[in-house]
């Protein structure tokens with residue numbers, strides 16, 4: 266059979282590659298971002314109950330109303346803004362589907378999309394499938410700061426979408442409200458939409474507050490904001506996310522969603538709605554929960570040769586291994602799997618043209634025992650391999 270691939274250069278994601286290598290080598294996997302501890306038993310009980318009650322048929326295309334109302338209440342608590350659950354919230358298959366639908370909804374052949382490297386890997390393939398092209402602006406470690414003048418210089422008549430991600434995976438940085446103001450000024454009076462990937466909205470450290478496009482006076486009118494219950498409820502396998510956007514953008518997003526997944530697993534939606542009604546405070550504790558884990562791991566690694574880079578948010582921690590090796594990060598990550606029996610995620614695959622870097626991403630959404638075991642393995646590897 267003859268056919269030509271639409272994404273000839275797209276292989277398996279670095280997350281899958283490293284998780285598979287971890288299995289092959291019997292390594293501890295603190296690379297891919299998923300918790301290794303159980304979900305709240307009340308959430309599991311809600312699911313069993315709604316299935317037994319017969320909530321097992323198609324959910325409405327836009328999402329179960331009870332869930333969209335619970336999301337609206339959560340948004341109001343977090344961002345002091347009332348969003349209309351009927352016309353501005355759509356439940357999707359994880360944040361990933363929301364990202365895909367938003368991109369298909371607004372990007373046409375020939376359009377350009379600005380993204381920032383290191384970029385989460387789901388953005389570019391979706392842009393290309395829509396016939397668009399990504400212009401990737403590389404952010405430099407360790408600050409990974411956005412230079413908005415550079416963004417201004419990149420915008421042109423073909424620019425249709427700018428994708429931001431805060432808290433940012435994998436750099437663990439966050440955008441400030443001044444960053445959002447700068448972005449708003451850049452797109453003012455231009456036909457440019459913003460896609461804000463905010464799946465780590467509740468995981469900001471050291472008292473920082475999340476600057477959401479949902480709460481921004483201008484950006485809320487021209488943005489899709491993407492969220493994920495996988496992150497908020499420690500249930501990445503449930504694949505429930507949602508998109509918040511003004512009615513005109515939501516209408517376009519739903520046209521894609523309708524013929525992509527049509528609607529999302531009904532009992533999971535009812536279970537989350539019921540759980541949020543019983544435990545509305547659940548998001549409020551997330552920052553402290555993950556900050557304690559960040560501090561545990563960073564505290565164990567400081568001075569070891571795997572130097573923690575200050576993390577402002579997300580449930581990851583970057584470490585710099587330059588004191589141990591000058592190897593490239595993918596080679597070094599593979600060596601760690603073989604020799605230290607620990608799987609991490611290198612940063613260069615998140616760049617189109619990676620700068621010289623000696624950084625690895627560790628996931629802190631793990632039991633303390635797992636984090637301690639990871640620290641033991643990294644410290645003993647470092648003790649053997651410290652450079653001169």
Ligand SMILES: Cc1ncc(COP(=O)(O)O)c(C=O)c1O
Nearest residue numbers: 359360361385434464493495506
């Ligand atoms: C930055 C970012 N965006 C989106 C997603 C996808 O979220 P979901 O698992 O809900 O599809 C992830 C998941 O790791 C992520 O890190």
